Each structure stands twice: as structure tokens, then as C-alpha cells.
Amino acid sequence: MPKRKIPFGIIGAGLMGREFAQAAARWPVLLDLDVTPEIVGLCDTNQALFPWYTENFPSITIVTTDYRDLLASDEIEAVYCAVPHNFHGDLYTDIIRAGKHLMGEKPFGMDLEANAKIMAAIANHPDVLVRVSSEFPFYPGAQRIVQAARENRFGTIIEVHSSLRHSSDLDPNKPINWKRMVEYNGEYGCMGDLGMHVVHLPFRFGWIPQNVRALLSNIVTQRPGTDGMLVPCETWDNAILATEVQVDRQQFPMIIETKRIAPGEINTWYLEILGTEFSVAFSTKYPRTLRTMEYRCGQEQTWQEIDLGYTSAYRTITGAIFEFGLSDAILQMWAAFLDELSHGNQMLQPFTCATPEEAACSHRLFTAALASARTASVVEV
Ligand SMILES: NC(=O)c1ccc[n+]([C@@H]2O[C@H](COP(=O)([O-])OP(=O)(O)OC[C@H]3O[C@@H](n4cnc5c(N)ncnc54)[C@H](O)[C@@H]3O)[C@@H](O)[C@H]2O)c1
Numbered sequence: 200m201p202k203r204k205i206p207f208g209i210i211g212a213g214l215m216g217r218e219f220a221q222a223a224a225r226w227p228v229l230l231d232l233d234v235t236p237e238i239v240g241l242c243d244t245n246q247a248l249f250p251w252y253t254e255n256f257p258s259i260t261i262v263t264t265d266y267r268d269l270l271a272s273d274e275i276e277a278v279y280c281a282v283p284h285n286f287h288g289d290l291y292t293d294i295i296r297a298g299k300h301l302m303g304e305k306p307f308g309m310d311l312e313a314n315a316k317i318m319a320a321i322a323n324h325p326d327v328l329v330r331v332s333s334e335f336p337f338y339p340g341a342q343r344i345v346q347a348a349r350e351n352r353f354g355t356i357i358e359v360h361s362s363l364r365h366s367s368d369l370d371p372n373k374p375i376n377w378k379r380m381v382e383y384n385g386e387y388g389c390m391g392d393l394g395m396h397v398v399h400l401p402f403r404f405g406w407i408p409q410n411v412r413a414l415l416s417n418i419v420t421q422r423p424g425t426d427g428m429l430v431p432c433e434t435w436d437n438a439i440l441a442t443e444v445q446v447d448r449q450q451f452p453m454i455i456e457t458k459r460i461a462p463g464e465i466n467t468w469y470l471e472i473l474g475t476e477f478s479v480a481f482s483t484k485y486p487r488t489l490r491t492m493e494y495r496c497g498q499e500q501t502w503q504e505i506d507l508g509y510t511s512a513y514r515t516i517t518g519a520i521f522e523f524g525l526s527d528a529i530l531q532m533w534a535a536f537l538d539e540l541s542h543g544n545q546m547l548q549p550f551t552c553a554t555p556e557e558a559a560c561s562h563r564l565f566t567a568a569l570a571s572a573r574t575a576s577v578v579e580v
Pocket of ligand 1: 213248264284286306
């Protein structure tokens with residue numbers, strides 16, 4: 200049976216716009232979905248980005264520098280928006296008001312105020328599906344942690360560590376770009392840029408911090424500008440958030456780290472949950488390895504390593520023994536978005552993309568973290 204095509208517009212044709220396009224081009228890899236994205240509209244203020252799309256995606260019929268052209272088109276049902284953070288508030292709100300389903304990039308508003316504006320638009324348009332891009336939880340290792348949380352395997356939770364670590368900013372000669380400028384990236388700095396990735400699963404498990412003690416570092420304070428001269432680089436490079444979670448009569452520490460300067464780490468997503476009965480750790484540095492430890496009273500304590508292979512949420516043609524990578528996680532995330540768009544709560548598998556409520560929760564945490572760093576104190580979330 201032919202798959203139902205969902206016509207998409209892309210707003211923001213940079214790094215992440217291209218990642219969505221490559222996932223759409225690889226759609227036949229997915230075996231069971233009866234729905235497929237078709238990219239028909241493209242918008243970016245930088246026209247130099249258009250040829251790669253138009254040469255590779257003949258389905259694109261609308262190419263524009265003004266996103267309102269895509270919103271005015273009856274042809275387009277859904278939009279992927281991947282633009283600098285200072286535009287999220289206005290663009291996401293306009294997209295939702297135009298009745299287009301939206302996959303919006305994180306942090307889903309540059310600050311709490313922009314996020315509140317987006318959340319109000321969502322509340323006024325309940326028929327529009329809005330989700331937040333966050334692909335790492337679709338790695339097989341992360342999905343096994345989701346399964347363990349669903350089965351309540353941890354016993355009493357001792358501690359949770361969730362982190363995303365980058366290292367390229369260790370090079371002080373790396374030129375500045377919008378992600379290192381407060382006016383485009385926002386005051387959250389590395390928390391806004393990387394934070395949604397690390398809170399998605401803990402929040403999905405219901406582990407919402409009650410309070411936070413934040414340590415924020417600005418390590419490289421100047422970077423070369425477009426003319427090579429040094430300009431101030433004022434965004435936070437690294438954030439360590441020590442939080443306390445209370446859930447089901449349990450209270451435990453949850454350490455959330457987002458780091459742009461973690462020596463040697465290119466793009467490492469890490470989640471470790473230590474429990475009295477079951478502990479688990481997964482890092483994208485070792486993408487097919489899941490570390491687990493079962494514990495029963497009096498038994499020896501032995502960590503095990505499981506080679507997971509390609510065991511994705513959505514079945515694919517890829518051999519089960521092959522490697523899983525970031526492009527695969529992005530494809531799986533998009534599969535979940537289109538599955539939910541097409542089938543609502545009758546999805547092929549139960550794990551949905553990050554929700555606007557989870558993003559709103561991250562804004563409350565990062566805003567409290569800024570206050571904590573300013574006052575060197577514990578702040579309620
Ligand atoms: N999910 C992930 O793993 C991931 C990774 C990187 C970035 N992101 C997020 O994706 C978003 C975009 O980041 P990126 O790395 O793709 O940045 P980018 O700079 O590569 O691309 C952003 C694009 O938006 C365009 N743009 C700016 N203003 C516009 C406007 N008003 N209308 C149309 N286009 C406009 C720019 O010209 C640029 O091409 C951000 O929210 C970022 O946090 C997510």
C-alpha cells in the first residue's frame with residue numbers, strides 16, 4: 200500500500216535542516232511505518248544554502264527567504280524549524296497559529312518568557328502536534344534505559360548522572376558564532392544549547408528537580424570574530440547542575456552537566472542511573488555497549504557489558520548486528536514524530552519525541568540555575 204505523504208516545510212536550512220532532509224531521504228530504511236515525509240517547502244535567510252536541497256529534493260516547490268510564505272501555503276501540513284534561539288519565540292508561535300504541526304528545535308524559546316509565549320500558542324491550538332527535537336534517547340542503549348524505567352527495575356534510586364559533553368571550544372582560536380553570543384543563543388549559554396538533550400529522559404521518567412545548585416563556567420572569554428579580531432565571548436561554556444529530585448517517597452541527587460569544554464569529548468551523551476537493585480550506564484562514546492548491574496542482597500557486585508547492535512524503536516532494514524549512529528537516532532526520532540502525527544496514541548511503539556511540557560520544565564530549571572549561579576545558593580525550581 201502506498202505510504203501517506205506528509206508535506207513538510209523546513210525553516211532554517213543550516214546544520215539541522217540538512218539532518219532532517221537526510222533522514223527524509225533515508226525513509227525507505229524504516230519497515231513498518233505507513234507514513235512518509237515529503238519536503239515541499241524550504242526557507243532560509245541565507246540563499247546560498249538552497250542548491251543542496253533543490254538539487255537533491257525535486258519535491259521542493261516553494262523556496263523562500265520569508266518563512267511566512269511557507270505558513271501561507273495550503274500544501275504544507277508540518278514544519279521543522281531549526282533557527283537560532285532568538286527567533287524561536289516568534290517563529291514557533293507563528294507556525295502554531297498557522298495551524299501547522301511543528302517539530303521545533305531546542306531550547307524551544309531563548310528564555311522563559313519566549314517559552315511561555317510558545318506554550319500559550321500551543322494551549323490555543325490543541326489540534327496542532329508540537330514536539331521538541333531530541334534524538335539521543337532513540338539510541339538502542341537509551342531505549343533499554345527507557346525500558347528499565349518502565350519496568351521500575353532500579354529499586355531505590357541512589358543517584359542519577361546525565362550529561363552532554365563537547366570539546367571543540369577548547370580551541371581558543373575557534374571563531375565565535377551565534378551559539379556563543381548571548382543575543383542569539385540566550386543567557387542560558389551551554390544549558391540552552393545542550394540541556395534539552397540531557398533532561399529529556401529524566402523528565403520523561405518523572406524526575407523533575409525540586410531545587411538546583413548551579414556551577415557555571417565561562418572559560419574562553421574572547422574568540423576571533425569574522426575579521427579575526429578578538430571579541431568578547433560571554434556565554435557559559437560549562438554547567439554543572441546539582442539537583443534534588445523527590446518522587447514516590449524517594450529523594451535522590453541528579454547531576455546534570457552540559458559542557459562545551461570537556462577535553463576529548465566530541466559529542467558524548469551519557470546517562471547513568473544507580474539503584475539499589477539495578478544500575479545502568481550508557482554513553483554514545485561506545486554506541487553499542489550498555490553497562491548494567493543487577494544486585495540482590497549479599498550477592499557479588501558485577502557490572503556487565505551488553506553488545507546491543509542495531510535494536511531500534513522502529514524496525515529497519517539494517518542488520519541487527521550493525522552499528523547505530525547519530526543519523527540513525529535522528530531517523531528514529533522523525534519516525535516517532537510522523538507516527539504520532541498520523542496515529543495519535545496508537546503509535547507503533549510507545550516512546551514519543553520530547554514534549555513542549557518537558558521543554559517548559561527545562562526552562563524553569565535553567566532559569567533557576569542562572570539565579571543559583573548569581574547568588575551562589577540553592578534555588579527552588
Ligand atoms: N538536535 C540537535 O542535535 C541539534 C544540534 C545542533 C543544533 N540544534 C538546534 O537547531 C537549531 C538551529 O541550529 P543549527 O546548528 O542548525 O544552526 P545553523 O546556524 O547551522 O542554522 C540555522 C539557520 O537558520 C537560518 N535563519 C536564521 N534566521 C532565520 C529566519 N528568520 N528565517 C529563516 N532562516 C533563518 C540561518 O541562516 C541558518 O542557516 C537551534 O535551535 C539549535 O539549538 C539541535
